Amino acid sequence: MTGREDGLTITAVGKDFGPVQVLKDVSLSVPRGEFHTLLGPSGSGKTTLLKIVAGFTPAARGSVTLAGRVITDMPPEHRNIGVVFQHYALFPHMTVAENIGFGLKMRGVAKAERASRVEEVLRLVRMADFGQRKPAALSGGQQQRVALARALVIKPQLLLLDEPLSALDRKVRQEVREELKRIQAETGVTTVMVTHDQEEALFLADRVLVLEGGALRQQGAPTDIYSHPADEFVAGFLGAINLLAVTAQGQSLRLGNQTFAPPAELAEALAKANPGAALQLAVRPEQILVQPGAALPGQLGGRLIATEFGGPVVTLRVEVEGQAVSVLSLSPDVLAAGPWEIGMPVCLVIRGGRLLP
């Protein structure tokens, strides 16, 4: 990838609403052509950060640089940033073609060229036949495609997406999500998306930045951040996770009265931990294997409390030394290993996870 000076750089940007610090001097950079998502719960400051980058609200502190230009105090109309809004924000009195052509008109592009560029971008979002419709005559998914086309046609140096999928139905959301990924890859536009939906973030992004309480908690590739969350908040926010109270005991871990072999990837972390230190083992439900029967040496023994059938997957709830553990497996695997009875002894093998202090 090309240098950072070509993309977006945010340096120590802060913002206050009255006495509340909604952004606590956040710094990040998005190299050109990459797709980053800002993931966080409501009130995490992610939308405020997006608005500062777009120029809709001023930053109290810090600076924003895009493609080598400092844009911190520049009005939005000079930034050349495409923005897609949660509720589309299409101009209701204009046709689809007029909506998309608006940005070009503002740039003084001649009528003939405008028409051909509008047509081209409509093809890109697979809405070629809809140019003469009014937005009100389109479905939510179609409106969001038009909004995306409108933001892309100006060839922006940065594309900002503010919860672009959250107003859509579940099925349409998946379609548009895939379209979004394809279009971003095809155009190669540097993209930052704000979302509270971890699945969306993991699916779309080259890099996920988790925001909470106005501060960056963790950033990394989706797989990395999912399997190696930096803290309890990130671990919980990215999906279901077991947080087991354990103590370090040499190369093993102790949970209640049982000693078990930790996954190999924890060897290094375990070597650094003080013997006898109380730790939390963060394990995703799908990182645990479960079998009926008593535990062998190195495994954890427990008792089955409940089975929850969820179509392709089954969740088994197991009690181990007074702690509840969720295990997620593919249905055929679970059925083949059965029969399962509530209260029966089961054994667990932990295949991965992360130690949190």
Next chain:
Amino acid sequence: MRRSRLRDAEALSPFMIGMLALSLAILFVPLGIIILLSFNTSPYGTFPFQGTLKWYGALFTDSGLLGPTWLSVELSFLVAVSAAVFGTMAAVWLDRRASKIAGTLFRAALLSAITVPWLILGLAMLLVMNAIGIGRSLFAIYLGLLATVLPYVVFIVAARLNALDRDLDFAARSLGASPIISFLRVSAPLILPSIISGTLIAFMVSFNNFLIQYFLAPFGVQTLPLKIYTLIRVGYLPDLNALATLIVGITCLFIAILHRLGLRNAGLPGGAAL
């Protein structure tokens, strides 16, 4: 559509239908009588009814009503257009820029212009006009009427602006429009029906406002309401009925326009203008 309306009508009780008929009768029977009398030959409203158009002829030749009518129309037109410009500006400020305290105070001030009786408002305005040296004059009437109609435009336009998605403005800005261009190309077309509605209402309120005109008119200047007031005390001819009929006709046209503006824009977010 038609069916459901019928069914709603059937659901009304006889009492409600009676009340509706009574209210409509109180409103429209006098209007009907005036319209009828404007076509009657007898100058004293006596029967038998004999159709004529002579009062309409008289109205446009030697009634002395046309001067005051034109004065009222011109004055109200000026007031309504001014109210449209200033009212829209104030509505934009109120919706987009005003701080919470300033906005609340401004709303309260506008509301007082509607709720304080015009009798008191007129008297107060006369005192102020005299104090600042404007005194009784056409300019004083203009200012007085403007103050009384401004709230209608501001409230109607601000309500529409408030219903507009703020992101529309942000979208236009991000696409390269300056704040003014964004307003002219995006917000203005969307609030235009409400501006027109507000302007028509401002015109009608201004045209009708006897009290403000009475207090602020200089001696010798007669707007239509002042002229009618004088005539009623000394007796009048049916050419006044003819004028009233014309005014009712024009008002009906206004209402049709307002209604059409509402229907035309029913599909826009924020709904109808009126």
